[in-house]
Amino acid sequence: MVERTRLFDILTQIVLIIGLVILFTPIYIVFVAASHDFKTVNMIPMPMLPSGHLWENLTKSWQQAGFSHVMITSLIVASGVAIGKVVLSAMSAFSIVYFRYRLRLIFFWLIFITLMLPLEVRIVPTYAVAANALSPVQGVIDFIASYIPQVSIQLPEWNLLNSYEGLILPLIATATGTFLYRQFFLTIPEELAEAAKMDGAGALRFFFDILMPLSKTNMAALATIMFVWAWNQYLWPILIVTDQAHYATAAMQLGKVVPGPSFGEPPVWNTAMAATLITMMPPLVVVILMQRWFVRGLVATEK
Amino acid sequence: MSEISIRGVMKSYGRNTVIHGVDLTIAAGAFAVILGPSGCGKSTLLRMIAGLEKISKGDIAIDGKVVNKLEPRERGCAMVFQNYALYPHMTVADNIGYALKVAGVSKDERAKRVNEVAKSLALTDYLGRKPSELSGGQRQRVAMGRAMIRQPKVFLYDEPLSNLDAKLRVQMRAEIRKLHNQLGATSVFVTHDQVEAMTLADQIIVMNAGRVEQVGTPSEVYRKPATRFVASFIGAPPMNLLEAKVTGRTEVAIGSRHLMTPHHGLANGQSLIVGVRPEDVSSISGETLNVSFVEELGAQRFVHGTFEGQDFVVQQPPSDSSDKPATVVFSIRPETIHLFDAASGLRIEPVSVTAPAPAFA
Ligand SMILES: Nc1ncnc2c1ncn2[C@@H]1O[C@H](COP(=O)(O)OP(=O)(O)OP(=O)(O)O)[C@@H](O)[C@H]1O
Ligand SMILES: [Mg+2]
Numbered sequence: 001m002v003e004r005t006r007l008f009d010i011l012t013q014i015v016l017i018i019g020l021v022i023l024f025t026p027i028y029i030v031f032v033a034a035s036h037d038f039k040t041v042n043m044i045p046m047p048m049l050p051s052g053h054l055w056e057n058l059t060k061s062w063q064q065a066g067f068s069h070v071m072i073t074s075l076i077v078a079s080g081v082a083i084g085k086v087v088l089s090a091m092s093a094f095s096i097v098y099f100r101y102r103l104r105l106i107f108f109w110l111i112f113i114t115l116m117l118p119l120e121v122r123i124v125p126t127y128a129v130a131a132n133a134l135s136p137v138q139g140v141i142d143f144i145a146s147y148i149p150q151v152s153i154q155l156p157e158w159n160l161l162n163s164y165e166g167l168i169l170p171l172i173a174t175a176t177g178t179f180l181y182r183q184f185f186l187t188i189p190e191e192l193a194e195a196a197k198m199d200g201a202g203a204l205r206f207f208f209d210i211l212m213p214l215s216k217t218n219m220a221a222l223a224t225i226m227f228v229w230a231w232n233q234y235l236w237p238i239l240i241v242t243d244q245a246h247y248a249t250a251a252m253q254l255g256k257v258v259p260g261p262s263f264g265e266p267p268v269w270n271t272a273m274a275a276t277l278i279t280m281m282p283p284l285v286v287v288i289l290m291q292r293w294f295v296r297g298l299v300a301t302e303k
Numbered sequence: 304m305s306e307i308s309i310r311g312v313m314k315s316y317g318r319n320t321v322i323h324g325v326d327l328t329i330a331a332g333a334f335a336v337i338l339g340p341s342g343c344g345k346s347t348l349l350r351m352i353a354g355l356e357k358i359s360k361g362d363i364a365i366d367g368k369v370v371n372k373l374e375p376r377e378r379g380c381a382m383v384f385q386n387y388a389l390y391p392h393m394t395v396a397d398n399i400g401y402a403l404k405v406a407g408v409s410k411d412e413r414a415k416r417v418n419e420v421a422k423s424l425a426l427t428d429y430l431g432r433k434p435s436e437l438s439g440g441q442r443q444r445v446a447m448g449r450a451m452i453r454q455p456k457v458f459l460y461d462e463p464l465s466n467l468d469a470k471l472r473v474q475m476r477a478e479i480r481k482l483h484n485q486l487g488a489t490s491v492f493v494t495h496d497q498v499e500a501m502t503l504a505d506q507i508i509v510m511n512a513g514r515v516e517q518v519g520t521p522s523e524v525y526r527k528p529a530t531r532f533v534a535s536f537i538g539a540p541p542m543n544l545l546e547a548k549v550t551g552r553t554e555v556a557i558g559s560r561h562l563m564t565p566h567h568g569l570a571n572g573q574s575l576i577v578g579v580r581p582e583d584v585s586s587i588s589g590e591t592l593n594v595s596f597v598e599e600l601g602a603q604r605f606v607h608g609t610f611e612g613q614d615f616v617v618q619q620p621p622s623d624s625s626d627k628p629a630t631v632v633f634s635i636r637p638e639t640i641h642l643f644d645a646a647s648g649l650r651i652e653p654v655s656v657t658a659p660a661p662a663f664a
Contacts, residue, residue: 191384191386192390194382194388195389195390196390197354197355197374197375198353198355198382199376199402199405200375200376200402200405200406201401201405205405210390210392214391
């Protein structure tokens with residue numbers, strides 16, 4: 001942005017084009033593979049130009065993999081994560097930035113630490129909690145009861161396995177969004193909060209009347225990222241869903257579509273790639289629809 | 304109309320005390336200006352009145368009612384911020400009407416009052432715009448409107464004009480004073496600009512390092528500075544302050560020169576500070592100034608130099624010649640002299656009004 005020489009312009013263009021090619025080649029191969037029939041796709045080398053069997057492959061894999069059902073499951077899960085994440089992050093960041101209470105620092109660090117512990121790292125304990133969401137509370141009660149027997153209570157079991165809650169809640173409980181919001185809230189001049197105070201607005205009014213409208217673009221950016229991220233989740237759904245008929249997600253289904261018994265050996269790459277294309281579509285649509293907001297939210301705060 | 308009384312107010316941030324006990328009464332309906340250098344605690348004091356900052360010690364009462372524990376909205380104060388703090392996503396009309404919306408005033412009533420306020424501030428044409436589409440002066444007026452709409456008892460301003468260019472500042476200054484006269488509320492205005500303070504205030508409160516140095520009308524503060532600090536802060540260029548020693552009941556020595564003063568009645572040998580405003584220095588010969596540079600202002604010129612080794616400024620009428628003289632003669636009339644204690648910096652009043660001796664016959 002400082003340099004404006006011709007040579008520099010050309011260089012940046014070249015770097016961008018190389019990056020683009022690297023990113024697009026796999027997608028192009030997916031597309032080509034999805035457009036051939038079974039015979040040609042297994043030729044070595046595979047032809048590099050598309051052919052005319054795309055629609056046929058798409059319909060075939062849609063029916064065989066039961067996409068009409070898993071797409072809806074994925075849509076519910078990804079939207080749930082995106083919305084839940086936006087709400088939770090906005091509220092937690094609001095608390096951290098605008099209130100000076102005694103435990104603020106402790107909460108700040110607790111949230112911060114979860115950044116270093118993504119779901120993959122703590123997947124076993126998270127699974128244990130998902131199996132019975134009240135088990136941590138039960139643990140605390142049991143601990144107290146070992147000293148004071150009177151408080152011994154047996155809580156009911158709250159099982160999250162094979163449920164939308166189980167698919168959604170653990171994905172919401174991370175700190176990335178909180179920090180995005182925190183950074184944004186810190187850029188809002190303190191006088192704005194004071195002006196609202198002078199105008200008689202309490203904390204909640206300030207949150208809803210001023211902070212929320214101001215963070216619209218951040219909200220869109222976060223929701224988009226989280227939607228795509230949740231849509232692409234593979235490990236957690238596979239762990240928590242045993243009732244595949246009802247709660248399988250699109251990404252999970254894809255795992256089965258790629259050469260395996262359900263599509264018969266040898267690898268049926270053309271339908272597998274068609275399924276990949278189908279799975280890729282919804283995040284793509286979301287990103288394209290949200291793009292205008294999304295970019296603004298990441299690049300700059302609205303002036 | 305509400306009187307504001309501030310009694311023994313202190314403010315500490317942790318172990319760091321920034322306001323050291325302020326006692327002050329601002330009369331109902333007065334326009335008070337808090338004046339002082341950067342970091343002296345002006346904003347802090349104002350924000351304690353507003354309720355944006357906790358009071359560490361002491362009481363603040365508005366209308367006779369102690370407000371220490373009240374929320375800002377319950378104090379009946381409105382505030383205009385230095386950077387205006389307009390809500391960027393709301394239109395001018397929504398900005399002005401927000402306080403009423405929070406208070407649950409009906410939409411029609413709100414629109415009516417917003418229109419009245421906008422009209423009095425010449426903002427009617429801009430009601431549908433966002434703050435980012437306004438000029439600095441217009442934003443300033445929106446901020447005023449937002450304060451006015453609640454018809455507060457007290458207006459608080461924290462350097463509201465410092466982001467405007469010089470011309471607009473003068474214009475807005477007049478507008479603020481006019482509004483104050485119309486509305487009849489009590490106004491407290493913070494600034495570090497003495498011209499702003501002198502032109503706006505009924506009452507100037509000069510602060511320094513967390514303490515009030517003097518409270519008085521603009522002319523009192525100018526004519527009878529209560530401390531050496533006030534003398535050095537008010538006036539442009541400020542008062543000349545010279546170290547001196549008492550050599551008689553109406554006489555001091557500055558270096559090797561002896562000077563007639565009002566009757567101070569101090570013991571010989573005591574050190575004090577002699578103050579003379581550059582504009583009070585007489586051009587009759589007597590003393591000699593070694594000139595270092597001349598500040599030409601058009602209507603007058605200020606000659607800077609040293610007198611007996613100490614910095615000294617003399618005001619002169621404009622002159623056609625632009626060359627710098629090596630020396631300038633001047634004299635100091637006793638009745639123009641201010642005396643301050645060298646240790647405490649407090650003003651020393653003349654003991655009695657003796658007829659000024661015809662010293663320079
Ligand atoms: N939140 C804070 N924590 C610690 N010290 C503070 C805080 N706010 C202000 N201070 C200190 O209090 C003193 C007075 O600050 P204040 O903002 O009232 O100054 P001011 O007179 O308004 O100055 P200016 O003209 O620059 O606005 C300063 O020394 C400042 O460092
Ligand atoms: Mg200030």
